[in-house]
Amino acid sequence: MDTTPQNNTPQTTAPQTTAPAEPQRSAHYHHSTDLPTQLPPRGPDMRPLWPPKVDILMTVLFAVAVFTMPIWLQPFGAAYPDLMQRFAIFGIFAIGFNILFGLTGYLSFGHAAFLGVGSYAAVWSFKLLSLNIVPAILLSIGIAGLFALAIGYVSLRRSGIYFAILTLAFAQMCYNLAYSVLTPITNGETGLRVLRDDPRVLDALVTGTSEVAVPRASFFGIEMSGMTGFWTCAVCLLIAFYIALRITRSPFGMMLRGIKSNQTRMNYIGFNTRPYTLVAFVVSGMYAGLAGALLAVVDPLAGAERMQWTASGEVVLMTILGGAGTLLGPFLGAVLIKYFENIFSALSDSTLFQAFSFLPDTAREVVVTIVSPFVGEGWHLTLGVLFMLVVIFLPGGLTEGFRRIARALRGGSGKKESSQ
Amino acid sequence: MMGNAVLSVADVQKNFAGLRALSDIDLQIEEGKTHAIIGPNGAGKSTLLNVCVGRLAPDQGAVVFHGQVITGKKPHEINQLGIARVFQTPEIFPDLTLLQNVMAPAYARRDGPIRLNLLTRLDDDKDVRLEAEHILEDVGLAAKRHDEASALSRGDKRRLELAMCLVQHPKLLLLDEPTAGMSRLDTNRTIDLLKRIKERGMTKVIIEHDMHVVFSLADKVSVLAQGRIIAEGTPDEVRADPKVQEAYLGGAH
Structure with a gap:
């Protein structure tokens, strides 16, 4: 800042004795004079790639956005707890899936298995240990992690389409086993539910009895119902x-x-890549386990349909729709898909007639006829079209769309930012 | 037997579906030297390098690095012993920035083949960053450190790959045609860079078609033709060898 005329080098103005910041270049490093150097000789640029302040700001903004959902979702008709907790749960599922798919590129088609395992583990925890959600969540994450370790260990021996098929096969196996051999654990088609007189050893230790009037998950006495969930x-x-x-x-x-x-290249620079992919797989499996646990927390029952391949496919859609490899994308995708599933599917022809009531009668008939296949039962069609458009025009997902808009607003300098 | 051989290839043989790619290869790479392997297309040069880095297993024979047999080891194990390789077509991380491209191998050298540091910050590892910055400056790519590697020209990609190897301070650097497809200017810059590495005492094996590169860098040249070493010696000796002129230079050089 206040460099004196004698001291006009870009070095630090600190006293010489305490200036270790400027690294000593070894004698080998100098450029020979005939080399066109692209950089004026100065110290290396050590500015952080991701300043911690930016990360904290991002987390805070995310927190604000999530915790104000009951307010800003009101105009969209989505501000009720049942749907909002779905946004959060499937957001967790997608964020975890993205750690595997977005970062390593390994496309798993069987992540719903871990979601289901997490749910069963949580319900068993409610039955055998306690109605408190803490042991349930920890147990679910742990057991889903173990499942992921076993399935990942085998599946990661292959990559690409073979990996996807292997994970899909394992997930379908889990799904079918839940209906057949494993019915003592899963209670088959009825689904596993928490009963009034389950043993619940931890609760029995604390309160003397495990019997409750209505079995509901709780967080040290705070019941998981409505907004609490x-x-x-x-x-x-x-x-x-x-x-x-x-x-x-x-x-x-x-x-x-x-x-x-x-x-x-990773192998030839000395990395044993298998443990890296396996850890990514296990971490994303644990995320799915957490999501599964939360599904059971807000509604203490678990069914095998959670493990079906369509559920595995859904999380792939969420991640790609929002933007694979980005931080916010998977959550956005989850919100969008769950919104469509719950709100768009509830629209009927009569709501459409109301919405287009400003049009003259015949025009209204035509518009409603055109639009109606896209709502109600046909919400999948809208989702399919949206997904197609995103994949074709925005391969980076919605996040890429937002980034393009932001860039255009900033003056279209076209300078690509390395925000991820 | 040479006492200071870094890498010895002993009696290596490799067949591809009945085709003999390498036969009876014996090669000693001496410490601190630049050893060029030349030969016409299809002579087996790249196959030889692939055997050295564990990409291919020889049908017979062994490769010994610093007294340790490395045949049968996995590529990452061989790299961790101190062998780095530049490929014929640049193998870089196209989706990462230049800086990250160079930081990854620096991590591999610092932390070994596995380190599951999930919650440390990349930015906290100042030593790795500093090393990467120095190497990037060294190869003249520092100004592009935050660009994605896919945006680089072919020549720059090759230099980036070289930087990724150099940041590991390998005991042995294998270069597969490091100047192929480069302009004359880029070729000369690369030669200059490789000369500077040589001053640091790094042992190198270089496969090259460009005789200008070979004769300006190599201490020793082995000539490979049809999977056999037909001549070996200093560049001048090899140039004068009538067998070599017949097989490779065609007498025109």
């Missing part, structure tokens, strides 16, 4: 988001992206 899910979402952010910014996260970019 949503707040719980929102807090979990926030923690999940922050951990995903830290993983993305870590050397480990960079290695995962290296694996996606060029696995051969």
